[in-house]
Amino acid sequence: MEQENYSVGLDIGTTKIVAIIGKENEYGKIEVLGIGRSKSLGVHRGVVNNITQTIKSIQQAVEQAEANSGLKIGSVVVGIAGQHIRSLQHSDYITRANSEEVINEDDLEKLCNQVYKLVMLPGEEIIHVLPQEYKVDGQAEIKQPIGMYGGRLEANFHVVVGQVSSIKNIGRCIKSAGLDLYNITLEPLASSEAVLSQEEKEAGVALIDIGGGTTDLAIFKDGIIRHTAVIPFGGNVITEDIKEGCSIIEKQAELLKIKFGSAWPGENKDNEIVSIPGLRGREPKEITLKNLSKIIHARVVEIVEQVYVEIKNYGHEEQKKKLIAGIVLTGGGSQLKHLKQLVEYITGMDTRIGYPNEHLAGDSEAEIASPLYATAVGLLMNAVENKDKRRLKTIEEEQEREMVLEGHDEMGTATAAKKERKSVFDRWSEKLKDFLDNAE
Numbered sequence: 001m002e003q004e005n006y007s008v009g010l011d012i013g014t015t016k017i018v019a020i021i022g023k024e025n026e027y028g029k030i031e032v033l034g035i036g037r038s039k040s041l042g043v044h045r046g047v048v049n050n051i052t053q054t055i056k057s058i059q060q061a062v063e064q065a066e067a068n069s070g071l072k073i074g075s076v077v078v079g080i081a082g083q084h085i086r087s088l089q090h091s092d093y094i095t096r097a098n099s100e101e102v103i104n105e106d107d108l109e110k111l112c113n114q115v116y117k118l119v120m121l122p123g124e125e126i127i128h129v130l131p132q133e134y135k136v137d138g139q140a141e142i143k144q145p146i147g148m149y150g151g152r153l154e155a156n157f158h159v160v161v162g163q164v165s166s167i168k169n170i171g172r173c174i175k176s177a178g179l180d181l182y183n184i185t186l187e188p189l190a191s192s193e194a195v196l197s198q199e200e201k202e203a204g205v206a207l208i209d210i211g212g213g214t215t216d217l218a219i220f221k222d223g224i225i226r227h228t229a230v231i232p233f234g235g236n237v238i239t240e241d242i243k244e245g246c247s248i249i250e251k252q253a254e255l256l257k258i259k260f261g262s263a264w265p266g267e268n269k270d271n272e273i274v275s276i277p278g279l280r281g282r283e284p285k286e287i288t289l290k291n292l293s294k295i296i297h298a299r300v301v302e303i304v305e306q307v308y309v310e311i312k313n314y315g316h317e318e319q320k321k322k323l324i325a326g327i328v329l330t331g332g333g334s335q336l337k338h339l340k341q342l343v344e345y346i347t348g349m350d351t352r353i354g355y356p357n358e359h360l361a362g363d364s365e366a367e368i369a370s371p372l373y374a375t376a377v378g379l380l381m382n383a384v385e386n387k388d389k390r391r392l393k394t395i396e397e398e399q400e401r402e403m404v405l406e407g408h409d410e411m412g413t414a415t416a417a418k419k420e421r422k423s424v425f426d427r428w429s430e431k432l433k434d435f436l437d438n439a440e
Contacts, residue, residue: 005023006022006023006033006071007021007022007077007383007384008021008073008075008077008380009076009077009079009378009379009382010058010061010062010078010079010376011078011190011373011375012040012048012054012079013043013046014040014043014045014046014214015039015040015211015212015213015236016039017037017038017039017040017043017058018036018037018375019037019062019065020034020035020036020373020379021034021071021380023384027361029359029361029362030359030361030384031360031361032361032368032380033069034066034067034069035065035365035368035373035376036060036064036065036067036068038058038060038064039057040057041056042054042056043213045082045083045232046080046083046211046214046230046232047082047166047169048169048173051169051173055173058173058174058177062179075179075182076174076180076383077182077183077184077379077382077383077386078174078181078183079184079185079378080162080184080185080187081186081187081216081230082213083214083230083232084162084163084166085161085186085230086160087158087161087227087228089156089158089159090115090156091154091155091157092114092154093152094107094111094152094153095152096152096153099151101149102146102149103136103145103146103148103150108131111153111155112129112131112157115157118159120161123163124161124162124163125161126159127160127162127184128160128189129159130158130159131155131156131157132157132158133155133156134153135154136148136150137150137151137152138152143223158226160186182386183383183386185379185382187211188217188218188228188230189218189225190375190378190382191207191331191354191374192207192218193378193381194356194358194359194374194377194381195354196328196354199325201220201223202222202223203323203324204219204321204322204324204325205221205323205325205327206218206316206323206327206349207354208307208327208329208334208343210234210329210331211234211235211331211333212234212235212332212333213236214232214233215231215233215234215303215306215331216228216231217230217231217307217310217311219316219323221321226314226321227310227313229307231306231307233303234303234333235257235333237299237303238257238261238295238299238300238333239254239257242261242296245291246276246285246287246291246292247285248276256274256276256287256292258335260289261292261293261296261336261337262289262296262336262337262338263293263296263300263337263338263339263341263342264297264337264338265290265294265297267293267338268288268289268290268292268293272289272290273289274287274289274292296336297342301342301346304342304343305346308347311323311347325350326349326350326351326352327347327349327350327352328351328352328353330353330354330356330371331372331375332371332372334354334371335370335372340353354374355369355374356368356369356373356377359381
């Protein structure tokens with residue numbers, strides 16, 4: 001199968017690296033063709049801190065996915081997270097030369113490109129510019145201004161910013177692993193694609209993706225992304241606490257957390273004990289499950305409270321900004337027992353666990369529908385969507401070229417030339433964007 005027909009999402013996490021190959025089937029669902037995962041050794045809190053180890057881990061995951069599917073991986077869509085990610089709100093406007101013409105894609109693109117020119121702090125780069133609402137000649141709360149008349153086009157933007165060095169390091173790892181970087185996207189956005197429904201995004205929802213090294217937050221309201229944040233704590237900190245609190249090695253702490261861990265200490269009886277083999281002939285250790293869940297509880301409360309501060313910063317307590325659909329938990333950390341109840345208790349908001357199975361074809365493996373793979377599935381969806389957009393653009397450009405060649409009557413030639421000019425402008429703005437993206 002040629003590369004054109006399938007796409008690849010690559011999730012470079014703190015605990016695992018997942019490569020997932022898939023394509024869209026005739027029903028618009030994602031059909032997973034192969035998946036590979038490896039232990040992530042060179043990433044700390046979502047940021048690459050050992051290039052060589054990360055390249056090795058990426059290659060392992062990619063080789064496994066290729067062996068599973070019998071396909072060759074060329075280009076990938078990668079997720080970015082980490083404590084260096086921050087977001088800001090920004091408003092900008094353009095004055096249109098001719099207000100007698102309707103607003104079109106070019107105008108929106110011009111406005112977006114203007115935001116990419118924003119001066120950032122040294123060493124920072126804009127990753128995403130996400131339009132929220134538009135204003136046309138002072139008329140507010142317009143979701144889609146294409147086709148309207150107006151001289152002044154304004155918009156509020158949610159701008160996501162990250163460290164240039166971290167982004168370049170990811171790019172370097174991808175290239176050195178023998179792959180092409182097709183696109184880079186914010187991980188909470190990818191996860192939200194995979195686990196949230198359109199109704200939830202309309203009603204207002206907070207997606208909390210609890211990974212190994214970071215906890216990512218994305219807030220939607222009225223179908224638009226309103227707030228994103230990355231909190232530099234995740235499941236690994238809980239494991240670290242168990243390791244310290246019970247004086248055991250990390251591997252045992254991780255197993256304890258997965259098998260017996262609970263975020264709610266009240267449900268364990270005092271006499272429930274688990275025995276852990278000692279190292280090299282030493283006596284086995286006995287740990288009460290009540291103590292274990294107390295250690296987990298303390299750290300989980302801290303993580304959830306930090307996320308709740310971000311939700312309050314967005315303005316959830318205002319009537320107009322209320323998140324009616326509550327909270328959706330996803331990521332590997334969301335599988336912790338009784339976490340849902342604890343989050344509901346702390347925040348007072350309805351909570352559910354998000355599984356990425358809604359967009360997957362019916363015959364997908366049950367394993368892939370786990371919250372663990374939410375980001376990877378989201379990245380794959382992003383890759384498929386981008387591929388479709390590019391394909392459509394190529395078809396449109398071909399049609400325009402044919403129209404230019406066939407444009408006999410003056411009117412036809414004029415419109416065709418105008419269309420041809422638009423695609424030239426498109427190419428120019430893409431070049432500009434590339435230039436800005438690569439600017440140091």
